[in-house]
Every structure is written in structure tokens, then in C-alpha cells.
Amino acid sequence: MRASSKFLRIRPSCDRLLPSLNPTRTNPRFLARNFSSQIPNSPKIAGKFGTSALALSLVAGGALGYYGSQFSQGVGSADLKELHGPPNISNKKYASSDEMMSAIAELREAFAATPDVVSTDPNLLHARGFSENSYHPASSHSVVVEVHSTEDVVKAVKIAGKWRVPVTAFAGGTSLEGHFGGTPRVGGICIDLSNMNKIIQINEADSDLICQAGTQWEHINETLKEKDIPLFFPLDPGPGATVGGMMGTGCSGTNAVRYGTAKSEWFLNATVVLPSGEVIKTRRRARKSSAGWDTTKLFIGAEGTLGIVTEVTLRLAPRLPTTVAVVQFPNVRLATSAVAEALNSGASIQCVELLDDQMMKAVNISGMSAVTYPEKDSLFFKFQGSPQTLKDTAAAVKRIVEKHGGTGFSLAKSDKEADDLWANRKYGLWSTMALVPGARCWTTDVCVPISRLPDLVYGTKKDLAEHGITSTILGHVGDGNFHALLLFRNDEELEAVRGAVHRMVQRALDLDGTCTGEHGVGLGKKEYLYEELGEGTVGLMKTVKDAIDPLGLFNPGKLYPDAPNTKESH
Ligand SMILES: Cc1cc2nc3c(=O)[nH]c(=O)nc-3n(C[C@H](O)[C@H](O)[C@H](O)COP(=O)(O)OP(=O)(O)OC[C@H]3O[C@@H](n4cnc5c(N)ncnc54)[C@H](O)[C@@H]3O)c2cc1C
Incomplete structure (x- = not known):
């Protein structure tokens, strides 16, 4: 798979932290693996037992469908655990092990x-x-099919339907809430779309682009840049994420404050393989259409449970010059009030990110930044527009942040400096890991109305301190979207982190927020959906799911909660 060139641009000061600048090894998934491999109890089951032992167990088990599906990810003694299937798949009949072998x-x-x-x-x-990147229970699949075309997906889906085998789409593998694991005690077919990574057509005059679903968002933007086309695709989730996975999770990223989230304004149409094997195209390429309700939207945030997206038409936005500024605050409440005023002033802000004092400490000690920052709650702004607009915006925002107690406002003096400052924001996960050498990191998100963000941050920080959890906080503050990166070294600390995540979600719901602003539901957040959305809405989601996928084959166990007020044990 193609490596993110963002990682190729890492400055020499980072070299000691990064394994190498080889394109394959600088892939974020490799980085995550590499960091984890330094941990004594790394849950790499294959590595631990060796390929031959796994192969032996495969044969000895005599049932491909069962292979690996009893392994659950964890740390230390939790490495191997029998999984209990999520209750909402228990009423579906799936392939027996013999049928799986036939499939x-x-x-x-x-x-x-x-x-x-x-x-x-x-x-x-x-x-x-x-x-x-996820500490929810996971299972192996029984077989991986590396597809290259819509026809390949259809072939695999039809065979899955014949033998009642679960089907899970996989692309970038950067999702965070247990989205793409196999089906416990059954296994299943993993449809790997990472080779479907071609840009098919660029329509500059129409500001749109057609690509296969496994195309990474960075590849799209680099290609447009290389071709000197002054457009870009503004959704920017994790490095290595693909268009299909981004639709699947309903992602967003730092640009959401200016460009919004993964909605059908950005996904003009999609080619989708339904569980029946039928191929549909949700709309034509016209910029807008009121020909019926928006079927593209049905597949956004559906996490591969309704269809497998194979091709997408994306709307593009003009690529404008940008620059970056950083400013420190005495506390999060003042930082948030500054953001609200800056956004409401109409200033030309593309992104505004909150990094708390712990995050700034992590950036300093990680060695990934050439700058040493004050270890205070900080805002990172990205401004956009013509050179004059950038100047005016910086001056206006400086006035506003200083009114709210901001100090040390620092504006990049060159494009290189702007890129370097922004990289410090983008590498938040890896910087956080430097706070506790050898630790692993649970990343999760919630989102609340912007004015409630300080309450969420303070409540969470207090709770984390009381439970002795080391963490950093990183927020797309312009959207009220809050990320906690929680560190742990062993099973006991992992359980403490799990409890803290649960309390954080409850806190967000109590503040009229959501259990996830952008990472999606997967296994990790589904227990909150009844409380957040209500029985009627979840019931409607299940009705749609049953109508499209009556056998329950597409990504079973994810997204849809089982029954009201049931706390599922995964
Ligand atoms: C360091 C880091 C930073 C991150 N920052 C952000 C952020 O700022 N904003 C944000 O929103 N997320 C962020 N994420 C999470 C992640 O990048 C997003 O969830 C992303 O959208 C997942 O895309 P993917 O291609 O990796 O999907 P995968 O992980 O491969 O799959 C995700 C889900 O989509 C389904 N799926 C995949 N492909 C298809 C398809 N073709 N058709 C139908 N279903 C499909 C899968 O079955 C699965 O349920 C971050 C992750 C990391 C590791």
C-alpha cells in the first residue's frame, strides 16, 4: 500500500524516533506496529507464536471458519481470550466450519x-x-480477498451470500473503534480494497474527481498538486485513510471547521455492491440533485454494514494559500471563548486545534519538534486566503485571542515554518507515546456543542487525574470535537482507561453531545446509541439494515446495538 508522504516529509530531528524513511516503513500502520513492538507484552499473536505454530493450529483445528476467531486483542495476560459473540448477531445463522471451507x-x-x-x-x-489502534475485542477473518475491481467484489459477495459467510470491508485500517475485525466464532471474508487505489478521472472544470474506494486522501491531494491543479479534497482523517473507509466511518478532521464533514456534499455519488451482489450507483455527477432522497448518504457512517463502496465521485475545493499561528492560554475555557469569537467574526480560519498543556509537554519531550513550546493549553490556527487575507486574518485573530488572555501569538514566517508547526499538531499521537516510554495509547473522541467543551475537558481531566491516568487532549475545538489519548502499560491500567472512556462518553451525552464526533461506532461506541439517538431512530436504522442485508452478512456485530439499555460485554 502507498505510504503517506506526510511521513516522508518528517524533518531530520524526528529520525531517532522513526524506524526509517523508507516509504513502506513510514506508513502510519507500520509506525504504530513499530512502537508497539518495543513493548514486552505486545499483542502480536502471530509474532508471539510464530507463523508455523499458527499454521499448525489452523490445520489441527480442522475448521478454517474457526481459525483465529477466538483470539482477542489485549495486553499481557489478556492476550488470548475466548470471545463471546455480540448478542445482535446471535439470531443470524452463519456458515458452519465445513461451509466456510466450501466458500x-x-x-x-x-x-x-x-x-x-x-x-x-x-x-x-x-x-x-x-x-x-483499538483495544476492543477482535477476531481474525477466515480468508482475505484482495479485490481489484467492482466485479471482484461482486464475485466474493455472491459466494458469501451462497454460504452465509460474514463479509467485512477493509481499506486503510486506520479506524479506531474496532470497526473491521472478523466475526467471533465464525470468521468471515475480509474484502481488502487497498489495491483499488486508482484515480480514474479528474474533472477540473467541474471541481470533481472519480476514484476507486481504496484511494488514500493524501494520494488524491498529492496527485492534484503534482498535476498543478489548484484543487484539493478537504477531508483529512488519519494518515493512510481511504475514501471508502472515510465514507464508512463518516469521518472528518482538522479541516471540518471550514469544510464540514463526510457528507454527500463531498461524496457526489458512489458505486456500491449490496449484500445481494447487485451493483448500484447512487447518483450521477451533477453537483446537486433533488431526484429523490439522498441514497449516497445511506452509506456514509454505515461502516460497511449496508454495502461495499467501490468507486466514488468526490467534490473538490479550491486550494488556497495557508499559514499557521500558535498561541497559549491560561486555561481551556479562555481558549474556547477565543475560538468562538474568532469563528463568529468571520475570520478566514481553515482549522483551529486545541492541544492541552500535557499534549504540549509531550510535543516537547518527543523530540519531534525543533521548537520548544510553553507547556500551556494552546491553540493551533490555520488561516487561508490571499497573502493580504492571511495578514488581515492573523491581525484580527491576534486581537481576539489576546482579549481572551492568549499570549505568545506566533505566526509562521514561511511556508516551511507553517508546515513544521502543523506537523507538531498532526503527530499528536506519536508525541503522546513519548510521555510514558513503553506505553500503548487508546484514542477516542466525543463531541459537544462548542460552548460546553470546557466543561467536558475539565470534567475529563479531573477524572483522569483521580484515576492516575496519563493522557493528552487534542481537540478539533472549532467543532467542539474532543480527542483523549490515554496511555496504559498493563491490563490493570487498560481497564482503568476503559472505565475513563466510558465516563467521558457519559459526560459528553450529559452535555447534549455525541459519543463520537468523527471516529464512528464500530464495537466501541454501539452501547451508547440507544441513549444518544433514542429507540425510534435506532429502530429505523435496524429496519434499513434488515431490508438491505436480511442475512446480516455485512460487518456483523458492528454499529447496531442489541437492545435498549443493554450494556454488552464484548
Ligand atoms: C493517527 C490517527 C489520526 C486520526 N485522525 C482522525 C481525524 O482527525 N478524523 C477522523 O475522522 N478520523 C481520524 N482517525 C480515524 C481514521 O483515520 C478514520 O476513521 C478513517 O475514516 C478510516 O478510514 P480507513 O480507510 O482507514 O478505514 P478502515 O479502518 O479500513 O475501515 C473503517 C470502516 O469502514 C468500512 N469500510 C472500509 N472500506 C469500505 C468500503 N470501500 N466500503 C464500505 N465500507 C468500508 C470498514 O469495514 C470499517 O467498518 C485517525 C486515526 C489515526 C490512526
């Missing part, structure tokens, strides 16, 4: 012309079922 044999036959496409390599099954 795999049929897949091999269907893809006989390209034999490498179908794989039961234990390491690959594990890599596609488990995430280094």
Missing part, C-alpha cells in the same frame, strides 16, 4: 486466474482482523 474453495476457484487474490495466510488474516 473458501469456491473463492479460490472463482479467482483461479489470479491466485494471490485469495489468501488464508495466518499473518494476513491476523493483520486484517486486528488493529494496533
